Amino acid sequence: MAKLIEIADAADPRLDDFRDLTTADRRPDRPGGRGLVIAEGAAVVRRLLESPYPLRAVLGVRRKLDELGDRLADVDAPVYVTSASTMSDVVGFHLNRGVLAVADRAPAPTFDDVADSSTVLAVLEGVNDHENLGAMFRNAAAFGVDGVLVGPGCADPLYRRSVRVSMGHVLRVPFTSDVVWPDSLSDLRRRGFRVAALTPRADAVALRDVCAAGTGRIALLLGSEGHGLSQSALDAADTAVRIPMASGVDSLNVATAAAVAFYELTR
Amino acid sequence: MAKLIEIADAADPRLDDFRDLTTADRRPDRPGGRGLVIAEGAAVVRRLLESPYPLRAVLGVRRKLDELGDRLADVDAPVYVTSASTMSDVVGFHLNRGVLAVADRAPAPTFDDVADSSTVLAVLEGVNDHENLGAMFRNAAAFGVDGVLVGPGCADPLYRRSVRVSMGHVLRVPFTSDVVWPDSLSDLRRRGFRVAALTPRADAVALRDVCAAGTGRIALLLGSEGHGLSQSALDAADTAVRIPMASGVDSLNVATAAAVAFYELTR
CATH class of the missing domain: 3.40.1280.10 (SPOUT methyltransferase, trefoil knot domain)
Known part of the structure; x- marks a missing residue:
């Protein structure tokens, strides 16, 4: 598995991609929107890892990251581990799926x-x-x-x-x-x-x-x-x-x- | 159409069937549950009126009751009309469908x-x-x-x-x-x-x-x-x-x- 980076402080700027998700996942042309692609939960995170979308980071509680196990081995982006309550503070709502990944949009096919x-x-x-x-x-x-x-x-x-x-x-x-x-x-x-x-x-x-x-x-x-x-x-x-x-x-x-x-x- | 009964006060006991719907529609064996059958919105209210469930009352804003028109003509239960804000106060949340009907459960078929x-x-x-x-x-x-x-x-x-x-x-x-x-x-x-x-x-x-x-x-x-x-x-x-x-x-x-x-x- 990729080396986990422990983060305790919800204000840590390394978690900015995951902050206030209800606005951050909007399209870049919308207010506050950064157009990031966000995957919630182990099953969807797996699909994001297999997709052409360039991964920026993964954030999860330890148990959920363990569940992804091997899939994280080759990940070339930071994998952050934190507590469920810090995760809620960062994303701005309670997230019961315990793991998120964020990627950039990829050029769409024609x-x-x-x-x-x-x-x-x-x-x-x-x-x-x-x-x-x-x-x-x-x-x-x-x-x-x-x-x-x-x-x-x-x-x-x-x-x-x-x-x-x-x-x-x-x-x-x-x-x-x-x-x-x-x-x-x-x-x-x-x-x-x-x-x-x-x-x-x-x-x-x-x-x-x-x-x-x-x-x-x-x-x-x-x-x-x-x-x-x-x-x-x-x-x-x-x-x-x-x-x-x-x-x-x-x-x-x-x-x-x-x-x-x-x-x-x-x- | 049935005669409309105007109600201005959210505390009016005639609206008790519609009060705090998030608990009142639970089964009678659950805390606070009265086992009422609740229909939200004109389309579903129409189906309730055509169903075997014994109608207890209808509550709506005037425009939505007008939409039901003829369907309310033969209704043998009170039809209450009120404002959208009084309706929200009674049911306990904002209801954008503007009309509700409430019925008793009917004996289930065997x-x-x-x-x-x-x-x-x-x-x-x-x-x-x-x-x-x-x-x-x-x-x-x-x-x-x-x-x-x-x-x-x-x-x-x-x-x-x-x-x-x-x-x-x-x-x-x-x-x-x-x-x-x-x-x-x-x-x-x-x-x-x-x-x-x-x-x-x-x-x-x-x-x-x-x-x-x-x-x-x-x-x-x-x-x-x-x-x-x-x-x-x-x-x-x-x-x-x-x-x-x-x-x-x-x-x-x-x-x-x-x-x-x-x-x-x-x-």
Whole structure:
């Protein structure tokens, strides 16, 4: 394991990356935001260590650092150990996961990078809830979706809460915000993707029938739970698809609907 | 619309059902718990009004009560109107949904009631998170699951947070805790249900193959996200089924996994 650096004083400037996390993890263009990528808990820290994001430091209580064991052996950044109460004082809230890691953002892949290397893509518009966005990445990873295009109106996938709800998969699944809206959808079609817009509308084709109708590259377009997809996004799609549901039921949570669609698309 | 009763004083005893909701909605056997069923927001209040739960009262700001309009016409319980700030003072926290309804619990159906009237059943063990439990009911309703058996270690489906996350569907989908564990699983088998236990284990049969292998009554056994199903529950099932997932990925959130399984089982 890396050599642990013990820190007793919450004011120690070496812990500044972990200070007041509720503002520090905001994007650099937001007040107080430094745009750091923050991983909470052993499972997510592990994913950060395996990711391309340049690690800046790890901070934890001894028991949780021990849990990471070997994974910390090759770490080229400082690993700080402190008490649970000092940790709370630094981060600004009680953190029951006991270990954190912080990294810089890495250059995002381009649209071409993500599109070229994908057979199944998720394309998001207006997914502005950090937890839904994180859950979407967890579900994309579970079903082997190759990449995510983050369209207009979406929350920041690298915000701490998204990272946590994604179980760290936002650090693994390639994504980019390098999109022109809705032109990138036509671009996907030119590259041979069928663009399927998921909607609760009754006149849409059942998901299963779309999947049965062809194989090949597919881009699934997903909107926000409240407002759904914009008309221009719907217009730019090849097909509108729906998940058949019992009558009288509100649509599913958007991340749950995505999971069902990913399941069907990647069968 | 029902005649609105204006209330200006947060201390008015007619609002006692809505007081300090964070304790009042607990089960009667818990400290401070009165076991009331509480619906928050217009959509969930509508479902409560349509449910068999005996309505005690409605409380809202005028704009939200107007939104319910006709639905309040036949209401046989008092409808109180007040300001947003008085509402916050009464319930004990800021409530941005602007309308609440409160009802008594109704006698739960028996095991026989739920089993006899179902073709597809969800059977839960150890689902102790109120939000996962609520999401499970929302997903069960979406895919037309006929009933839910609430086994040992589960949270209370009628707790306010479950009701909210379920979008009120916990008030519609028949459920009961009238189960003997794991004997009720054998009882289901005797009634002609195939009992399929959902697990991430690699040696389980893919969900799709189980669905392809037969029609007829099926009971899907779902455990908690952390610990999964108990050995005795697994032993009492006919088959262990899994949702095929990409390698190296943690299991899905339990309610999301349930949604995918319900989708496949109710196709």
